[in-house]
Amino acid sequence: MKIRLQIGVTAAFTTIAVVMLGVTVAFLYNSNRNLALQTARAEMESARQKSVDGLINVILPVGQVVTTTADMINSFPGAISEPTGGSVMASQIKGLSQIYGLFFGFEEDGRFFQVVQIPEGLKTFGPNNSPIPDQSRIIYRTIDYAMSGSKLDTYLYQSDWGTVTGTEYSEVTYDPRSRTWYEGAKQKDGVFVSPFYTFNSTNKPGVTFAKRVMNPDGSLMGVVGVDLTLESVTRILGDIRIGEEGRVFMLDRENRVLAYNGPYGSNRNETLFKIGNREIKDPIVSRAITHWSNHPDTFFEFVDETDGKKHLASAAAIPETFGVSPVLGLIVPEDEFVGDIKATTQNVLKIATAILVFTIILIAIISRMLSRQINAVAEEAEKIGQFDLGGDFNMESHIYEVDALSKAVANMKLSLKSFGAYVPADVVKSIMSDGNPVEIGGESRELSIMFTDIEGFTAKTENYSPTDLAHELSNYFAAMEQQITINGNGTIDKYIGDAIMAFWNAPTSDPDHVDHACKAALACRLAGRRLNSISQDSSLFPLYTRFGLHTDQVVVGNVGSEHRLQYTALGEAVNLASRIEGLNKIYGTRILVSDAVAKRASDNFLLRYVDRVVPLGTSVPIDIFELIGDRDDTTNALVDIAAQEIEIAAWDACMELYHDQKWAEAHDAFKTHLEAATTPKLVEIYIERCREFVDHPPEKNWDEVNHLTRK
Structure with missing residues (x-):
């Protein structure tokens, strides 16, 4: 049995409202005091749980910072007295506003290293109670031996770690070994918590969490401490x-x-x-x-x-x-709970009855209007389902959902008229959002073009069913597409089997398209590693992707016929980018870029010269480079930039001998470099070349060009 929307909505609302009103009034009338007491207990329990959660969230990270820092010092005992140790301590407490300072004191000589987060409102600090320099957020305090051999108490003010805003020195009057937290931690295996006391530097209350660190021979190395300010506890009490x-x-x-x-x-x-x-x-x-x-x-x-x-x-x-x-x-x-409930019980029936009558009338009016508008949208949708796209559909509604639905139907109707001109889903989506017909045409524009390919994909998929392969490969494509899109809004031109062709600077202009293409290639490589780490139960994974990048003038736009269009890039540069990607197989690299890319990306990215080549199917020599990492990537998520710079310096020294045609010396240098090389196949290629040139030196007009005979 079908019921009309207007009648059904009005009847259902009236029935539910009357039943709920009767039950609510009866309950309030018969149990207002019990409800007050239960509400009070519930609020107290909720407030207690909220405070417990808040206090645990305040205290637990402090203990974890102490334990983590103690473990770090135990593993790297020399690091704590170096600036890197201060950097690590600063990163440990960053974002933990309840922590005032993290520090470590040595048992042997009383040396002391501390990182302090300057509390809001603190104006002076240090042994002389001097004004804190402007913009200062961190203080790195050290009690250590100076060049003269005597101890010096140093205060290094910083706006952020590494950005110094001021320095202050004084004679040493502080010995951590005499403090209560130090003595307490010496006697306990776990974390020691000091009694509450007032911090001298801020005149505010707090407590110190401390843990001892032992030497390998069982003697005491020192004690780690963290100062917890109790202002956060005060805020928690005020909230509950x-x-x-x-x-x-x-x-x-x-x-x-x-x-x-x-x-x-x-x-x-x-x-x-x-x-x-x-x-x-x-x-x-x-x-x-x-x-x-x-x-x-x-x-x-x-x-x-x-x-x-x-x-x-x-x-x-x-x-x-x-x-x-x-x-x-x-x-x-008790009156804060009981008084309001009593007054509410006396008035709720009168107010609720008036509201109920008014609401029933309003619901009947709204449901009738809604019913008529939905019927109109349903009739138009039925026409579209029959491909009856004639005429226009325009309907406005004050109800957001109905108005949105009517506009969606109207837009769908217009877009379907142009649907046959495009096949790719992303292009169709663009047409539907734009609402304009497409035209054949292109323009000359400089693009950064990327080709990718999966190493050994054919062999891996020989025994895969098409259904399983499509599912597994879709996860891989999704990960690559995400990185290409978020780095400069790259455009994926097409998927070619397991390969991807993408470009930047079209259709939307992007003056930084070279950098964005490089960032996308590095991000895709990192995404591939992450995908491999979570797909260990799949026989298809791990997958290793090779990338080729080139930038040059191409023709980009809509090509095809009036019945089938594709937005793509055409030109010799596209073919060259594909050839560069294929060179990874020869040199054992992952990301190769042309000299056109390297010249514009060298300031922001770490690159390694690979070779001067004429790829198969081309005639002009080009220099190719390996893209190693992003110099702005301070997280070292993909590579250790500092370590790679050292390796590249060693590689450049070998290449200098190679360019000078000192074959025997270059051969020995490459052999030595091979042990630490992250791309051993590349080094082995040059070792073999030098060995051959020792026996058969090249002609005097040798141009260093390697003419390739395979992809």
Whole structure:
């Protein structure tokens, strides 16, 4: 049985609304007090869980930083006293606002290395309480031996690691070995947590997490420490306080108040952080602490003797983390829950009845309008389904979804008229969004062109079923397409079996198309590695992709016939890019680029000269280079730039001997370089050439060109 939309929507809404209204009013009337108490307990439990999560999120990373830094020092004991050690410490605490500083003190001679995150609002620092230089965010403090042999306390102010804004020196008056955190950590295997105290440099409260580091012979090397500021705890307490008259407090193991947040008024000065056994002047908090000390229940009630009001309270220790387990307490007057519910119960029936009548009328009007508009869209969609594309469809609606649907139908109708001119899905998508007919034509434009190919793909797929191969290969193409698209919005021209042809600077102009093409090739190589690492259960993987890049003038645009068009690039440069990709098989490389690319990318990318060649099917010699990495990639995600620069310097030294025709010396240099080479096949090619030239030197007019006879 089918029901009309207008009747069905109105009847369903009316039935549901009446039933829900009756149940809600009855429930509120019969159980308002129980609901108030349950709500109070639920809010306290929620606030407790929120505070526990917040405190754990504050404390746990601190302990992890201590443990991680101790492990790092234990593995690389010499690194901590080097600037790289400070860099690592700065990266450990970056983004952790609750950490004031990370440091390490040596047991043998009291040397001390510390990275401090300058707290917001701190204006002075250092032994002389000097003004902090502008833009400073990090302080790298070292107590170490100077060139004179004496110790020197150095403060290096930085806006970011490596960007120095100021330096300050002083005599050494500080010895970490005399500090409480150091003594405590010496006696404990795990993480030691100091008592709460006030930091001298900021005059703000905090606690130190510390862990000892042992030498291989079992003696003490030193102690790692992290200062945790407790301002984050104060913010957590302020966030979880319930109601206008609610109170939140935190106790240590001796039931002394560590922190308190309460209503403003006479106790406004007690909303700040408290340390030690200071007396709380708020009698309600004092009474709650006394009651809980005598009867440590998680939830309890008590009456304030001054005004006779009943209060709901909750107090319990949070889960222990690195030995820290403070007690969290919440207090809220009962009237804050019961009073509102009573008033709501008396008025809800009157208000709800009026709203129900008005809403039923409004729903009937809206459902009728919606029903008529949907019927119109459905009739037009039925025409399109029958390929009846005559006439125009224009309908506007104040309902967003209906209006969007009508516009989508109208746009689809117009786009389908031009659908037969294109086959590739991305081109069809462009036509549909543009809504204009396509035309044959092209333009001369400089493009950066990339070809890719999978090494040994044919052999790997001989026993693959077409269905399985299509599924596996689609994952690979998706990973490559993503990197090509996000790096300069590259255009994928076509998929040729397992190969990809892509280009940059068309159809959208891109003045940096050479750099974007290089970045895309490197990103695709990294994406391939990641795909190999997560596809180990597939016999198709691992896949190793080879890339060829070239930039030159080509013709790009719509080519074909009026019945079948393709947006593509044509010209000798396209063929040369494909040939360059094929040269990877000869030289054992992954990414080869032409000299046209190398000249424009050398400042931003790390390149290695490979050879001067005439690829098969061409007649003009070109220099080819191996694209190694992006100089701006400070993460070393793909390659270690510093290590590769050293290797390339050694390679260039070998090539200089080769260019000078010192064959025997070049042969020995290449042989030595082979042991550390990341592209051994390339080195072996030159070793063989030098060996041949020693026996049969080239002619005097030798031009170093290698004429290739295979792809």
